[in-house]
Amino acid sequence: MFDIIQGDSIDLAVIITENGQVHEYSADETVRFALSESRDSSGVVISKIMSYENGDYTVSLSPAETGSLIPGKQYWFDIGLQSGSDYYRVIPCREVRIIPGISKAVTT
Numbered sequence: 001m002f003d004i005i006q007g008d009s010i011d012l013a014v015i016i017t018e019n020g021q022v023h024e025y026s027a028d029e030t031v032r033f034a035l036s037e038s039r040d041s042s043g044v045v046i047s048k049i050m051s052y053e054n055g056d057y058t059v060s061l062s063p064a065e066t067g068s069l070i071p072g073k074q075y076w077f078d079i080g081l082q083s084g085s086d087y088y089r090v091i092p093c094r095e096v097r098i099i100p101g102i103s104k105a106v107t108t
Contacts, residue, residue, distance in 0.1 A: 001095040007067040008101065013056040014079060016090050023081075023090075025052050030082045031090070033059040039076045039093045045069070050079070071100040 004010055016023035035046040046065055050057040069075065075098065079091040
């Protein structure tokens with residue numbers, strides 16, 4: 001699980017391993033981040049392709065993207081690797097908690 005403050009930017013970095021070894025990056029693979037309102041939903045609230053640099057796969061969420069998320073509502077994310085027609089979930093569904101921004105709460 002991780003937290004997102006509503007309306008903030010966030011960078012999430014992961015290292016993918018296979019059999020205890022760091023996964024070697026391949027240009028023909030795509031690593032995808034998906035955020036959904038339910039663990040079993042095929043509907044996606046946010047879907048992004050992760051970038052790769054120095055062993056880390058990173059996804060950056062902007063204030064515009066996190067601003068539409070509702071504090072207190074349950075969200076789920078997972079990360080998958082697509083290679084050709086094959087798809088492997090490398091981080092299974094995990095909960096995401098949305099926290100209201102303090103400065104926004106003060107202005108309402």
